[in-house]
Amino acid sequence: MKALVIEQFGSSSAFKQTDITTPEVLPHHVLIQVAATSVNPVDYKIRQGIVADIAPSFPAVLHADVAGTIAAVGAGVNQFKVGDEVYACAGGVKGMGGALAEYMLADAHLVAHKPESLTMAEAAALPLVSITAWEGLIDRAKVQPGQKVLVYGATGGVGHIGVQLAKWAGAEVYALVSSEEKAVIAHSLGADITINYRHQPVEEFVVEHTDGQGFDVVFDTIGNDNLQNAFKAAKLNGIVVSIISLSQQDLTLLHTKGLTLHLVFMLIPMLFGVNRAHHGEILSKLAQMVDDGKIRPLLDSKTFSMTEIASAHQYAESGQAIGKVVLTQSFHL
Amino acid sequence: MKALVIEQFGSSSAFKQTDITTPEVLPHHVLIQVAATSVNPVDYKIRQGIVADIAPSFPAVLHADVAGTIAAVGAGVNQFKVGDEVYACAGGVKGMGGALAEYMLADAHLVAHKPESLTMAEAAALPLVSITAWEGLIDRAKVQPGQKVLVYGATGGVGHIGVQLAKWAGAEVYALVSSEEKAVIAHSLGADITINYRHQPVEEFVVEHTDGQGFDVVFDTIGNDNLQNAFKAAKLNGIVVSIISLSQQDLTLLHTKGLTLHLVFMLIPMLFGVNRAHHGEILSKLAQMVDDGKIRPLLDSKTFSMTEIASAHQYAESGQAIGKVVLTQSFHL
Numbered sequence: 001m002k003a004l005v006i007e008q009f010g011s012s013s014a015f016k017q018t019d020i021t022t023p024e025v026l027p028h029h030v031l032i033q034v035a036a037t038s039v040n041p042v043d044y045k046i047r048q049g050i051v052a053d054i055a056p057s058f059p060a061v062l063h064a065d066v067a068g069t070i071a072a073v074g075a076g077v078n079q080f081k082v083g084d085e086v087y088a089c090a091g092g093v094k095g096m097g098g099a100l101a102e103y104m105l106a107d108a109h110l111v112a113h114k115p116e117s118l119t120m121a122e123a124a125a126l127p128l129v130s131i132t133a134w135e136g137l138i139d140r141a142k143v144q145p146g147q148k149v150l151v152y153g154a155t156g157g158v159g160h161i162g163v164q165l166a167k168w169a170g171a172e173v174y175a176l177v178s179s180e181e182k183a184v185i186a187h188s189l190g191a192d193i194t195i196n197y198r199h200q201p202v203e204e205f206v207v208e209h210t211d212g213q214g215f216d217v218v219f220d221t222i223g224n225d226n227l228q229n230a231f232k233a234a235k236l237n238g239i240v241v242s243i244i245s246l247s248q249q250d251l252t253l254l255h256t257k258g259l260t261l262h263l264v265f266m267l268i269p270m271l272f273g274v275n276r277a278h279h280g281e282i283l284s285k286l287a288q289m290v291d292d293g294k295i296r297p298l299l300d301s302k303t304f305s306m307t308e309i310a311s312a313h314q315y316a317e318s319g320q321a322i323g324k325v326v327l328t329q330s331f332h333l
Numbered sequence: 334m335k336a337l338v339i340e341q342f343g344s345s346s347a348f349k350q351t352d353i354t355t356p357e358v359l360p361h362h363v364l365i366q367v368a369a370t371s372v373n374p375v376d377y378k379i380r381q382g383i384v385a386d387i388a389p390s391f392p393a394v395l396h397a398d399v400a401g402t403i404a405a406v407g408a409g410v411n412q413f414k415v416g417d418e419v420y421a422c423a424g425g426v427k428g429m430g431g432a433l434a435e436y437m438l439a440d441a442h443l444v445a446h447k448p449e450s451l452t453m454a455e456a457a458a459l460p461l462v463s464i465t466a467w468e469g470l471i472d473r474a475k476v477q478p479g480q481k482v483l484v485y486g487a488t489g490g491v492g493h494i495g496v497q498l499a500k501w502a503g504a505e506v507y508a509l510v511s512s513e514e515k516a517v518i519a520h521s522l523g524a525d526i527t528i529n530y531r532h533q534p535v536e537e538f539v540v541e542h543t544d545g546q547g548f549d550v551v552f553d554t555i556g557n558d559n560l561q562n563a564f565k566a567a568k569l570n571g572i573v574v575s576i577i578s579l580s581q582q583d584l585t586l587l588h589t590k591g592l593t594l595h596l597v598f599m600l601i602p603m604l605f606g607v608n609r610a611h612h613g614e615i616l617s618k619l620a621q622m623v624d625d626g627k628i629r630p631l632l633d634s635k636t637f638s639m640t641e642i643a644s645a646h647q648y649a650e651s652g653q654a655i656g657k658v659v660l661t662q663s664f665h666l
Contacts, residue, residue, distance in 0.1 A: 140593065227584075236601055245587055246584070246585050247583075248582065248583050248584075251560075251578035251580060251582050251596070254594070254596045255579055255596050256598060257601075258596055258597060258598040258601050259596055260473065260594070260595045260596070261587070261594045262593045263587045263588050263593070263594075264591060265588055265589060265590070265591040268590075268591050274569060275570075
């Protein structure tokens with residue numbers, strides 16, 4: 001089959017189109033004919049070699065998110081049949097296949113039927129970011145109706161699903177954005193209030209929107225340098241959910257405010273082979289919520305075909321994209 | 334009334350016996366005739382001026398924990414009457430009275446009837462450490478039957494209640510201790526397994542006792558330099574509860590293991606006037622558990638009278654005590 005591989009870590013020009021052996025389907029796995037994938041930061045961090053310990057071995061087929069059609073079903077798989085349209089976050093890391101190919105072998109526990117109301121490209125935008133937001137806000141923070149939830153990076157990949165999930169859970173959603181354009185998008189996703197963090201420091205908007213008490217739940221999709229802001233924004237005994245903390249942090253505010261800090265690392269089931277069925281379950285529930293009009297993916301206006309992988313990575317890394325950068329299959333064109 | 338006060342921060346010799354005005358009872362408060370108090374690290378950190386921002390103003394009456402008899406009842410208080418024997422963690426910090434005096438004014442929400450089966454000295458050992466352990470293991474970590482719970486500092490103030498609460502909640506309790514003597518005590522408190530951390534590094538005992546998977550809940554009563562050990566000991570997506578984090582920490586393990594970190598700061602209700610009734614409720618439940626034989630305080634073999642406050646603080650600060658250091662009222666002798 002045709003595939004885009006990297007043979008060493010490097011820039012976006014590291015991808016090479018080549019022919020590799022089509023994977024054989026294994027028990028409890030499915031073979032997905034890839035229709036679309038999307039770029040997540042972990043994909044280009046793996047390509048760059050920043051997180052080499054979780055990279056697949058060379059020649060490596062990258063990309064975690066996939067939408068496509070079941071081409072073969074392994075022994076022990078009953079919930080899928082050939083021809084089913086599915087989506088998943090199912091590889092691109094150590095020990096697994098990736099989506100930058102004609103076919104992707106995927107553990108069936110990670111896979112779900114795709115939302116019927118979405119195109120393949122739209123469906124491929126959802127898995128990694130939606131599972132991350134779900135684990136953070138639903139599984140861990142257990143957002144309750146009426147809570148004030150603050151979302152950092154509200155129009156980003158994880159953030160735009162976070163805004164919608166928090167709203168669906170009944171929260172009052174405060175969306176942090178960096179421009180008027182993004183504020184309009186955040187409102188359209190369901191945010192009750194938007195705050196431009198370039199115009200208002202955390203101390204000020206905590207006073208304006210919470211009487212100085214702080215937010216019940218702070219969802220920090222930016223991490224590292226932003227964690228202290230998240231700690232400042234949380235109420236006494238409040239909850240901070242973050243998805244990136246590869247850094248030294250002063251934990252004094254965590255102590256004096258009696259906070260809970262949840263770190264979400266959604267690759268754990270893929271990397272360690274634990275609790276994978278939960279990811280399939282999340283995507284099944286999510287598909288229903290999408291078809292019910294509760295959740296929708298935000299796609300950047302630029303779209304790419306898979307052979308434009310270098311441009312797609314460059315664009316995603318540039319930080320200019322609003323929402324997800326999606327690539328559709330083009331090997332057959 | 335007679336009281337021991339400090340007029341400036343300093344060593345244990347800073348305490349002076351003096352006469353101060355007996356507090357008048359306020360609405361929703363009770364006046365407690367103090368029978369006993371105990372030393373908690375926060376008491377001597379306040380005396381030293383290390384945490385000056387939460388210290389009462391000079392002349393300052395210190396000490397949070399109290400056991401005694403109701404001497405007067407304020408308007409709006411129905412659950413107590415004069416002569417009732419009570420216990421509480423109810424002061425010694427900014428804006429509140431302290432227990433190093435003949436009488437202590439206390440917010441009735443923080444107070445509960447003392448366990449009938451305990452002496453005043455035994456009851457005075459419990460409040461601060463028990464509320465801390467309860468908030469950490471019951472309210473926050475929500476310890477479940479069959480979980481493996483690791484307790485750092487298992488014979489310390491908070492730790493010895495932590496061991497018993499985790500056992501009561503149905504957990505398998507692993508107690509970290511520094512000597513054979515403390516191992517015997519930890520077993521007597523209900524620990525299933527004791528581990529001498531001086532003889533076995535965390536990587537080793539995680540393999541021996543959890544097959545390398547890690548513990549469901551790690552209760553770190555030591556904090557700061559020990560936090561990294563706690564992160565290492567926790568399983569993937571596990572829970573770390575700590576009570577001290579006034580330090581810089583590398584959060585990489587929190588990220589790569591997808592951990593939850595709960596920081597318990599039990600002074601919050603006293604300092605900020607929020608959720609105080611929850612502390613009274615915890616102590617009411619605890620009194621029943623003590624009288625049912627489920628929880629008992631661990632008192633150091635040395636006891637002090639209140640006028641021996643300097644020696645009691647020196648001894649507590651020396652780290653030689655096993656269990657709580659308790660002082661009984663002696664102004665009337």
